[in-house]
Amino acid sequence: MPDAIIEAVRDFNRFYTRFLGLLNKAYLDTPFTLTDARVLFEIGSHDGVGASTLTRELQLDAAYLSRILKRFRGDGLIETKRDPDDQRSQVILATEKGFAQFRELGTRSSAQIAEHFDQLATNEQQAVVGAMQTIRSHLDPTAPSSPAxxxxxxxxxxxxxxxxxxxxxxxxxxxxxxxxxxxxxxxxxxxxxxxxxxxxxxxxxxxxxxxxxxxxxxxxxxxxxxxxxxxxxxxxxxxxxxxxxxxxxxxxxxxxxxxxxxxxxxxxxxxxxxxxxxxxxxxxxxxxxxxxxxxxxxxxxxxx
Amino acid sequence: MPDAIIEAVRDFNRFYTRFLGLLNKAYLDTPFTLTDARVLFEIGSHDGVGASTLTRELQLDAAYLSRILKRFRGDGLIETKRDPDDQRSQVILATEKGFAQFRELGTRSSAQIAEHFDQLATNEQQAVVGAMQTIRSHLDPTAPSSPAxxxxxxxxxxxxxxxxxxxxxxxxxxxxxxxxxxxxxxxxxxxxxxxxxxxxxxxxxxxxxxxxxxxxxxxxxxxxxxxxxxxxxxxxxxxxxxxxxxxxxxxxxxxxxxxxxxxxxxxxxxxxxxxxxxxxxxxxxxxxxxxxxxxxxxxxxxxx
DNA sequence: CAATTTAGTTGACTCAGTCAAATAAAACTT
DNA sequence: AAGTTTTATTTGACTGAGTCAACTAAATTG
Missing domain, CATH: 3.40.630.30 (Gcn5-related N-acetyltransferase (GNAT))
Known part of the structure; x- marks a missing residue:
């Protein structure tokens, strides 16, 4: 495969790494780290996930996640209970406070994104979103590949x-x-x-x-x-x-x-x-x- | 601006964060961290950069970078000398060994990318690269439009x-x-x-x-x-x-x-x-x- | 020329993230 | 059904990436 393509991809990756870095500043004056935010996001949007799903989905160390969950539990953001179908697993449920934090993080992150996208014209926004869809559909093997x-x-x-x-x-x-x-x-x-x-x-x-x-x-x-x-x-x-x-x-x-x-x-x-x-x-x-x-x-x- | 767009962007960001995580595994069995690699890459591709440029470009803490450079110097990867025009600044030059490492990292990272792109058809690869260009040109005001x-x-x-x-x-x-x-x-x-x-x-x-x-x-x-x-x-x-x-x-x-x-x-x-x-x-x-x-x-x- | 800014270094620290070992339930094997 | 392997989770023990504050020295500003 052509080197020019690989080079272009690496270049984009460098750029997007920096861009994500900018967006992630949203959590700066928040008691959460980036990882915390990712975990909280996942819990908030899929209430009742299992911990093992989280480690897989977010590619986190199980030990690390365990500690994060413990802290969240201590702060009253989540409650955990054993999965009735599998006594090894646990089901994570967000408390009211947890949901509030989840929404707060969402707002901040949205604001950060909006800041970058507000300067674009509507059709530019659509072009960018379309391009994102294109990339994802090709690179994400789990993305539902539409039939030919x-x-x-x-x-x-x-x-x-x-x-x-x-x-x-x-x-x-x-x-x-x-x-x-x-x-x-x-x-x-x-x-x-x-x-x-x-x-x-x-x-x-x-x-x-x-x-x-x-x-x-x-x-x-x-x-x-x-x-x-x-x-x-x-x-x-x-x-x-x-x-x-x-x-x-x-x-x-x-x-x-x-x-x-x-x-x-x-x-x-x-x-x-x-x-x-x-x-x-x-x-x-x-x-x-x-x-x-x-x-x-x-x-x-x-x-x- | 429409929430759907922001949601789509956040969704893509989550996906691409994971994707970058996969690609960065290229450095796993290497003595370099991701940050090391980014620094070495920048030095290798812009031989003779100043340290302050690096902190700005890679958004690193000056103290942190200083330590990284010290280590690189100790390992014989780079040499630094004062900038003759500005005695405060230093110019960083890669040694032969440093360049070799830089090339090695490049190879690994390319291989990692190729692994994902090889499964795609040529026109799909082009669609993805084109989409990346689209995103970048809209989001990066300083995007240098690469020459044809x-x-x-x-x-x-x-x-x-x-x-x-x-x-x-x-x-x-x-x-x-x-x-x-x-x-x-x-x-x-x-x-x-x-x-x-x-x-x-x-x-x-x-x-x-x-x-x-x-x-x-x-x-x-x-x-x-x-x-x-x-x-x-x-x-x-x-x-x-x-x-x-x-x-x-x-x-x-x-x-x-x-x-x-x-x-x-x-x-x-x-x-x-x-x-x-x-x-x-x-x-x-x-x-x-x-x-x-x-x-x-x-x-x-x-x-x- | 004094005051301020910029570049870089060093000491001291912390906390995010890792590794290994342990426990217990589930899922295979034979 | 007993034994073996795998999976989910937790805990102890680290480490080392990254931060903050203080300091030196050169350059710039007014």
Missing amino acids: IIRAHRPGDIGWIVQSQARAYTEEYGWDSRFEALAADVASKFLANFDPALEYCWIAERNGINVGSILIANGGDGVAKLRLLYVDKSARGLGLGKTLVEECIRFARSRGYRQVSLWTNDVLHAARAIYVKAGFRLVSEERHRMFGRDENGQTWVLDL | IIRAHRPGDIGWIVQSQARAYTEEYGWDSRFEALAADVASKFLANFDPALEYCWIAERNGINVGSILIANGGDGVAKLRLLYVDKSARGLGLGKTLVEECIRFARSRGYRQVSLWTNDVLHAARAIYVKAGFRLVSEERHRMFGRDENGQTWVLDL
Whole structure:
């Protein structure tokens, strides 16, 4: 992966560390440390959490947390009782006083944030929040990853197909720019001669980002050409490829084609497995060096 | 300002605090604390900083920093000498050993980041980095907008050109997919017939993200065709378009072309201004409806 | 030139956070 | 069902990161 990206991320991290440092000044004239505040926040917003959940969630040392809770108990901020379902665990409940403190901390922290955001225009605020969402959805594995949706192509998508396939296959199989040239040629001809009645391009998209593609072009003679099947690294293993191919076949059948044909290379194992499963049969094979490496080109067909 | 925004920001902050916590584990089996690492990083990347700059930049206590520097000096990582211009201040210089440590920390931290980013697809990585840039540019008034670099195209870039132009012009001018078809056609022919001696494609990139493009194709007869000039919204106003065009002209001149010619549409005001400034003259104009809207197509030429 | 500010150092301290060991309940194993 | 392992929590014993106040010395201000 490109160093420039890592460098950009590190740079952002340095910046955001400083920014968080500024925000955390909110607790300065408060009897709470940053950790105290985090704990109190978690208790206040999930009343009745277990202590072990807190250590996991906030990545705290159990001993340390135990002491913090003891102090909170002493200050009358929380009450703890054994979990009836598990006598080892305890359930933490905020007292009225605890809730009051929780709200107070919330107010302070909000004020601190508002101070920074008030200077921004509304659409800037939205841009920032949107960007935060973007980062989170990609970096947080526990973030509910929304399912992929499959839709017709939109402007830019054809370019994306060329780009992503060229990048991926250059990286994974060492193919050279002639592959991109071929993909671009296929893509541009598809767009130039696009016949909505007999042709289609499907894009799989997740969180607003393209992750897969496939298209059907009219090969004449009742033959539908299946082309440019691609599933991005980030979305493999979800059965997306299979879904895309099935969608294609259904489309081809409904438009009265008698056969679906496709050309691929045997290094693309995952794709081949999908074709086999869908009922395609290998009709011809030839060695070539079109993309700078020795490959086995294969033609597969499926009779409808 | 809306509570929802503040809530979203706090939510992101909680998430990112945890994320940074994970990344900072990079220093776990290192004799350095997080603060040590930050100091060493600052020294390593700005050799010759003053101590007071460090306290300001990293928001550290002067006493604390003094002790850290003392320790670093003892370990032979840095050398300090009085600032000749200000006898109170000191200049901090990393020793060879210090630089080695600095590089080691950099490697660890990069590896930690790469671990998280490797699972993402290339365009996801770009989405995240772009989002980071967005956040930073809005929240950091002093954000130095890192310079764009201009380089030759790499696999995937041609696809990117088609994608980004199609998206942008669809959004901004309401052009339909015929524009993408045209761009894809130009791009694919460029790649298919690429002649390294007389043709070239420049990509402007910032922080690992493509932000601009231009290419020169051989039009025959001593005429260089300038094509697919594009500067992304996020990078406009930096003079990037001008730089790209100048680069093209220089190239065309050096390869012995007698003329540079290009076709554009008059709605693309920014581009037209660049061409005018570069000395191009309008030679013909025609109304057309190639992209679903009434436009004025224009041909411009520059004699070399 | 006296007064004030800035840069850096040192002593003294504290308290946030860690590690190891102990207890007790729950969850496996056989 | 008895034995073993794992999980939840607590406590004792530390340590060392970070703070505060006081001090020196050079630079700046008025």
